[in-house]
Amino acid sequence: MISGILQYEFLQNAFLSGIIIGAIAPLLGVFIVVRRLSLIADALSHVTLAGIAASLFLGKYSTFFLGLNPMYMGMAFSVGGAVLIEKLRTVYKHYQELAIPIILSGGIGLGVIFISLADGFNTDLFSYLFGSVSAVSRADLWTIIIISLFVVLTVVLIYKELFLLSFDEEYAKATGIAAKSIHFIFIVMVALVIAASMRIVGILLVSSLMTLPVAASIRIARGFKQTILFSVIFGEASVLGGLFLSYYLDLAPGGTIVMIAVLILILTVLLKKLVSGRAV
Amino acid sequence: MKNNLPIIELNHIYYRYDRENVLEDVSLRIEKGAFLGIVGPNGSGKSTLLKLILGLIKPQKGTIKLFGEEIKHFRDQQKIGFVSQKANSFNSGFPATVYEVVASGLTKKMGLFRFLRKQDEDKIVKVIKSVGMQQFMNRNIGELSGGQQQRVFIARALVSEPELLILDEPTVGVDAENVQSFYEMLEDLNQTGITLLLVTHDIGAISDKVTNVACLNKGLFFHGTSSEFEEQKIKGISEIYGHDVHLLSHEHHEGAHT
Ligand SMILES: Nc1ncnc2c1ncn2[C@@H]1O[C@H](COP(=O)(O)OP(=O)(O)OP(=O)(O)O)[C@@H](O)[C@H]1O
Ligand SMILES: [Mg+2]
Numbered sequence: 265m266i267s268g269i270l271q272y273e274f275l276q277n278a279f280l281s282g283i284i285i286g287a288i289a290p291l292l293g294v295f296i297v298v299r300r301l302s303l304i305a306d307a308l309s310h311v312t313l314a315g316i317a318a319s320l321f322l323g324k325y326s327t328f329f330l331g332l333n334p335m336y337m338g339m340a341f342s343v344g345g346a347v348l349i350e351k352l353r354t355v356y357k358h359y360q361e362l363a364i365p366i367i368l369s370g371g372i373g374l375g376v377i378f379i380s381l382a383d384g385f386n387t388d389l390f391s392y393l394f395g396s397v398s399a400v401s402r403a404d405l406w407t408i409i410i411i412s413l414f415v416v417l418t419v420v421l422i423y424k425e426l427f428l429l430s431f432d433e434e435y436a437k438a439t440g441i442a443a444k445s446i447h448f449i450f451i452v453m454v455a456l457v458i459a460a461s462m463r464i465v466g467i468l469l470v471s472s473l474m475t476l477p478v479a480a481s482i483r484i485a486r487g488f489k490q491t492i493l494f495s496v497i498f499g500e501a502s503v504l505g506g507l508f509l510s511y512y513l514d515l516a517p518g519g520t521i522v523m524i525a526v527l528i529l530i531l532t533v534l535l536k537k538l539v540s541g542r543a544v
Numbered sequence: 545m546k547n548n549l550p551i552i553e554l555n556h557i558y559y560r561y562d563r564e565n566v567l568e569d570v571s572l573r574i575e576k577g578a579f580l581g582i583v584g585p586n587g588s589g590k591s592t593l594l595k596l597i598l599g600l601i602k603p604q605k606g607t608i609k610l611f612g613e614e615i616k617h618f619r620d621q622q623k624i625g626f627v628s629q630k631a632n633s634f635n636s637g638f639p640a641t642v643y644e645v646v647a648s649g650l651t652k653k654m655g656l657f658r659f660l661r662k663q664d665e666d667k668i669v670k671v672i673k674s675v676g677m678q679q680f681m682n683r684n685i686g687e688l689s690g691g692q693q694q695r696v697f698i699a700r701a702l703v704s705e706p707e708l709l710i711l712d713e714p715t716v717g718v719d720a721e722n723v724q725s726f727y728e729m730l731e732d733l734n735q736t737g738i739t740l741l742l743v744t745h746d747i748g749a750i751s752d753k754v755t756n757v758a759c760l761n762k763g764l765f766f767h768g769t770s771s772e773f774e775e776q777k778i779k780g781i782s783e784i785y786g787h788d789v790h791l792l793s794h795e796h797h798e799g800a801h802t
Contacts, residue, residue, distance in 0.1 A: 298638055421657050428648045432634055435700075438598040439652040440621035486684060487641035 277400040286503030290495035293474035303364045305471035310371035315341025317378035342455035395466030395518030466518035476525035480532040557606035579734040584760035590743045622653035625701030629712035636686040649700035675699045690717035710741045
């Protein structure tokens, strides 16, 4: 495979974007999980799907959209969905989590309509759903690199505000930090990372890459920084392992990556049981 | 002895969440160096009053000044430390160490795009020691008992070296022995010049520690020094409250605001 990577551009694209996504998806995932917003990733990925389907549909009628990478439209929809979730959260003050299923179903509905308008599933759409190694273009890779640089830099710069907001929202507001703006920046980052990840893992599995490594890490980590570190390591292990296996066994990469993440999760749960069992 | 500068000034505050007023015409001045105990039955608006002072909600009528400044222009929130009533109901699975939680109390004081420096780290360790939690510094907060968690939240409020410390029933879930030492700690803090605002149900335990007492039940029924309060208490607690309430029992929830 190493020789394949050296030889084929599409494999280089897939591996580099995999390595990047394996780190940034769980990085944001930690904040999503501890804030109990795990379903937001699902909602936004379905909105992204609607955007991609819309782009493919429009591509039939306009050469502009035919030439446009559907990822951009997916990204626009995803950020729009994130903004809508925020608006809805202020409308339903006491049922903030309601915003997520509303956007989720809206996304699926819109997506299905555009898919049927675009004459059903074609292979292109299929690759967005489940991820594909061969589908990542150089342009995709560059988009992913730019998004990741933005995300990592932002998280480093506003880390302490993000932490405070995640740990104790009321206290964060009482201390007078710009809680609203910070939350908004955060949710836009989530939307961008979801759109960026879908080429590899596929829309249906994006949220798993954001939550499963965190679920494993949270079992064994001590402190927040360690939780982030372990999550990124687990995410990276899942992506790399998944890509290798899927390449050799000719499996869908998205599914393989997620199954490795599940395996890691099971192992950490067992390990924790074993360790605490011995301590008793 | 005491500087008479008011740290908090409430003028004719009215507040309602829905239709009914929760606070009615509340005016209150808290002077620098005071230790004010606010008492009142469940649902009497104590937590609401604190939320107004913290700027989490805005009054429909009336004005609030903090450190002599209109609340909407007030930006020095690091001068105020806050321990909320619900500190015990935070997400207990949150993977953060005691150190990380206390450090988060410096967020506003440090400002955006700043990182912890050596002297900040020393300060964090020092304040953790001062609440007696040094041996738990690297434990996850969820692995501590309720009373220990409460100490951590007090350390978080103290780490930015506030001039005003606001506490909303901080002793809920803390055992009797620790409640006593907790109040002693507050007294010490007050002695060092920090102004304290403490909401509690436990009038008896604090009346010898506080300098002032305020009794709240929608309106402010009493506000005076603790010795004035003791005199009034002899005349009967229900008179102080405006109507008959069971101050020391926590069960009488209903009725309190009907
Ligand atoms: N978020 C809210 N929305 C609507 N009504 C509220 C809200 N919070 C409080 N209330 C109402 O306002 C009144 C005062 O509540 P508050 O929490 O200030 O009382 P409290 O004095 O702190 O009571 P406790 O001793 O139980 O803590 C109550 O009648 C309560 O039902
Ligand atoms: Mg209260």
